[in-house]
Amino acid sequence: MNKPPVIFIAGPTGVGKSAVAMAFAGLATPEAVEIVACDAIQVYREVAIASDKPSSEMRRQVRHHLLDVVSVVEEFNAARYRALAVAAVDDILARGKQPVIVGGSGMYMMALLDGLFEEGGASESLRVALEGRELSGLYAELQRVDPQAAAKISSNDKKRIVRALEVFHATGVPMSVQQKKREGLWGKHDIRIIGLERPRAELYRRVEARVDAMFDAGLVDEVKGLLRRPLSLTAARIIGVPEIKGVLNGEYDLERARYLIKLHTRHYVKRQMTWFRKDKRLQWLVPGPNETAPETAQRIKDMI
RNA sequence: GCCGAGAUAGCUCAGUUGGUAGAGCGAAGGACUGAAAAUCCUUGCGUCCCCAGUUCAAUUCUGGGUCUCGGCA
Numbered sequence: 001m002n003k004p005p006v007i008f009i010a011g012p013t014g015v016g017k018s019a020v021a022m023a024f025a026g027l028a029t030p031e032a033v034e035i036v037a038c039d040a041i042q043v044y045r046e047v048a049i050a051s052d053k054p055s056s057e058m059r060r061q062v063r064h065h066l067l068d069v070v071s072v073v074e075e076f077n078a079a080r081y082r083a084l085a086v087a088a089v090d091d092i093l094a095r096g097k098q099p100v101i102v103g104g105s106g107m108y109m110m111a112l113l114d115g116l117f118e119e120g121g122a123s124e125s126l127r128v129a130l131e132g133r134e135l136s137g138l139y140a141e142l143q144r145v146d147p148q149a150a151a152k153i154s155s156n157d158k159k160r161i162v163r164a165l166e167v168f169h170a171t172g173v174p175m176s177v178q179q180k181k182r183e184g185l186w187g188k189h190d191i192r193i194i195g196l197e198r199p200r201a202e203l204y205r206r207v208e209a210r211v212d213a214m215f216d217a218g219l220v221d222e223v224k225g226l227l228r229r230p231l232s233l234t235a236a237r238i239i240g241v242p243e244i245k246g247v248l249n250g251e252y253d254l255e256r257a258r259y260l261i262k263l264h265t266r267h268y269v270k271r272q273m274t275w276f277r278k279d280k281r282l283q284w285l286v287p288g289p290n291e292t293a294p295e296t297a298q299r300i301k302d303m304i
Numbered sequence: 305g306c307c308g309a310g311a312u313a314g315c316u317c318a319g320u321u322g323g324u325a326g327a328g329c330g331a332a333g334g335a336c337u338g339a340a341a342a343u344c345c346u347u348g349c350g351u352c353c354c355c356a357g358u359u360c361a362a363u364u365c366u367g368g369g370u371c372u373c374g375g376c377a
């Protein structure tokens with residue numbers, strides 16, 4: 001018997017990845033397929049509505065991995081995701097099951113598929129010190145210390161400049177040099193990446209309907225609960241959190257927050273598409289407007 | 305009905321002492337190697353409401369009209 005390939009279902013928020021993945025699992029014999037989330041927000045235990053996390057019913061039907069792995073007060077990142085996800089995929093394969101990775105976090109997808117370079121161990125204090133400095137000085141230093149990285153990074157992109165400098169200070173080796181050494185899942189397994197897409201207008205309609213559904217499901221209360229805790233950098237920026245915080249601070253009303261959440265989600269969808277479009281490994285699939293998830297799942301099965 | 309203000313990019317508006325115009329937001333495209341739902345880059349010819357007049361030349365001045373928003377009836 002041939003080993004089934006590892007499936008990666010990628011695509012922007014709101015295309016319907018989860019439903020298709022569930023349907024795909026439904027086409028196989030029971031428990032033959034396990035799902036691995038590739039989502040930077042669904043990893044948080046306390047975030048269900050805002051992250052549109054698979055329901056408990058779905059999780060009862062198909063085993064899911066990389067959901068609820070950390071608390072919102074804990075710092076999480078692509079490296080931690082990668083370690084956990086690689087282990088999950090290996091575990092699934094070792095048990096003779098088929099992994100279906102589902103998600104829209106381009107950075108995490110890249111970390112899992114292509115790996116990350118091994119970092120020396122930058123400290124929090126180093127980063128804080130760098131962030132306290134002026135942008136122009138930071139960029140000038142990067143140009144001196146790692147001209148290759150500086151050439152790729154915009155002189156306004158403080159986050160990336162700080163990151164590159166932090167790597168250099170911690171290890172003494174330019175980040176651009178270290179970046180050449182990395183290794184991921186791609187090439188180790190037979191991986192098929194399916195890119196799910198829909199016409200932009202349709203996608204935006206779905207996204208907006210989903211935001212409305214989140215409000216109905218109790219998004220405001222969920223966010224209120226989150227805001228009572230010392231949120232990690234990433235958790236504090238989950239779409240929905242800063243927008244609703246603005247309402248609680250009396251900056252604007254709830255309708256404004258709803259508008260902003262829709263707007264920011266649309267922007268996010270657009271950036272996701274930029275990321276996916278450049279990855280030539282994706283095999284694109286556009287479900288028809290009335291196509292059901294099982295029909296799409298069957299099309300994926302036919303493609304592979 | 306009267307008085308006043310306004311009509312310029314998808315939206316909110318700036319501007320041109322008369323030589324056909326520009327910001328913010330939106331939108332679109334792009335980058336992305338340990339915060340990534342983050343961070344950053346690029347892209348603006350549009351009947352300057354309509355008609356007539358003055359002028360070498362009007363979106364800009366003058367007259368008329370239409371519409372919108374205030375105030376007063």
